[in-house]
Amino acid sequence: METFVNDWMAVTLSVLVGAGAILGLFIASFVFSAKRKSKIKLTTYECGIPSEGFTWANINFRFYIFGILFLIFDVEAVFLFPWALIFVEQNNLGNPLPFYAMMMFLLILLFAILYGWRKGVFEWQK
């Protein structure tokens, strides 16, 4: 219990210290920095010409596909982390099943990768 509290206290305090230091930097900058606002200066940068059209439009669809791919493999990683320690422990107790189960799972995942590869999911442009 004591380790648990100390661990998470350190993590929480690190967030506070990081945020505090950065806010200190921002305050110092606010106090010392030059402030000469003008209408032109606050426009969006676009190579020196006035910004054209709508900013958040026409994003390549590929970004979403890679996002979904990442989700699949991240769930996989969540499975693997606890398994990394458990399968040895279980094997020492005479239960080799977790090892074979994960190997089966990885084999299925391998087929998924090969299928996606053949389908051209990993290509940026078709």
Next chain:
Amino acid sequence: MIASTGPYFQDAISTLISLLTLFSFLAVTVLSLVWLERKALGRLQLRLGPTRTGPFGLLQPIADAVKLVLKEDIVPNEAEKVIFWVAPIIVVISAFMLWVTIPLTPSIVVQNLENMGLFYVGAVGVIGILGLVLAGWGSANKYGVIGGLRAAAQLISYEIPLIMVFVSIAIVTQTFNLVEIVNLQSPVPFILVLPLGFVLFFVSGLAEVGRTPFDIYFAESEIVGGPFVEYSGAHWAVFFLSEYINTFAIATLTVLLFLGGWSGPFLPSIVWLLIKIYAVILLIFWIRGTLPRLRIDQLMAFAWKVMVPLSFYLVVCCSIYVFYGLPWWALTVMSIFGLGVVGVIIYQYITAPARKVAEVRERLRLLQMSQEE
């Protein structure tokens, strides 16, 4: 009196003091890295680097920092103000949170998270991506949006090999405790046991901190700084700070996980650790001065067709090694086999056009010879 205020109060005070020390240590380190990078890159490009400010230009990073604080902090009218303002804070806090559990020696560590150190490093490292995407999205700039999305795509793709290397190290060592992992390397550093793991970790680490050749998401010559394009002054300085803290973190993790950490003869352990870290950092700067930038399609293809399958191969190798209790060199042999096969395939793939041209030329030559006869 202190004891009456609660059982954890003293612990909290000592943790707070060590965190503040850590932050100042990181700030000094970042200054040294900035100077080292400018000097090393200058020498690699046959320039001198900074020379005017102080001896050997040593005061240059301090001058830079003062300049950045004095510069005007512009928030464009079009920007989503809150997102724009918060994004750099997210990036730097995630970079700083990593350092809670990274040990510099067994005793110099803020709080060694014994049950989840490696897992924590993998989990917290990803939060920075969110900040980059928010920065690009919030600045309402086309370059920013493109850069933010590229950052998301690149960083999440290279996160998977990184996590898989963590998993394979956890399988081999049977612990998530970083101090324990370093202690287990005292006879044989893991670079000899898992050469494949080292290569995967180093390459995906380079990609995670956006070092050349993986700097497509803020490529200055293409999308003029990507997510950082609208930032200036203190906000930009924060991005800069977190980039260098992350570079230092990746170099430190490489040393801790693969190069034997602080172990070494004669010198004190912290000196050995810093020597190894700076050697890895100089390697990173050398790569930056040598290699050109990868295109986005090459980048994604390399991540998903080379790095991800190889990292799964590594996990399977490690679990087989532990399950059947093989000798440690078996892992080395499997690692080098995997690296060799992939190397040959990549070499064949890269040289395929050249071999095709040579073949056509040879056929033409034969044709001409037969016509002359």
